[in-house]
Amino acid sequence: MSRSQLEPERETTTSTPPRTPRWVKVFGIIALVVALLFVISLLAGVRHGPGLHTPSGDAGGYTLPSSVIEGYTPPGGDLGGHG
């Protein structure tokens, strides 16, 4: 491994702050799009958690074993998850 991989090079000697690199802007746009898609999916009612892809949101109408219920703390406060 070269020394430059272990220590940063002095990148700038200018008296003004450096501009934000293009790759950082691209990262920001992608992050924004992913966050928006996540929020839209939540608003659209896509289920999240154990109730995912089950019809009633209560783990598919399945009666859960008592030990499972006792040992589980659902993220959304109910067995259907949140969303």
Add this chain to the structure above:
Amino acid sequence: MIMPPRLRTFVLTAHVTFSLGWIGAVVAYLALVVAAMTSQDAQTLRATWIAMELTGSFAIVPLALTSLLTGLVMSLGTKWGLFRYYWVLISLVLTIVATGVLLEHMQTVSFFAGVAAETDSAHAGTLRGGLPGELLHAGVGLLVLLVIEVLNVSKPRGMTRYGWRKQHEQRTVSQP
């Protein structure tokens, strides 16, 4: 505080080991998910859910936490810093988000593993219903980890305003 070279090499080795181990463990987890999705056997389905919980709890979660911890030590103990370079900052944010989602999602995995441990083959449909979520979480998680890996290997240029200010202050102090 800047670490001495030997300590830095030790922490860097640990960080690389834990980080790549995290990626490997997620790949193993994905293999279990795919095996469960493609199998028609109810026993295989139950066994894979239990194996997924064990892999998550005893491999993925510890590796994620140690990777995050050693990454913090590496940043704070070297001149890279935590907020001075964009690639370090973005890697930190992505690692924290990935770890948070992992810890939250492990509750769901434990739930299904509990169902798998206590039920018979009549409820295979319930267990099968949770698999698409696993494929999504593990797949996106792997993608995020690979992005972090590329950032850490390539170390793309780009200093934050905070990093520039710190560098400017140090230069001012060293050149009165």
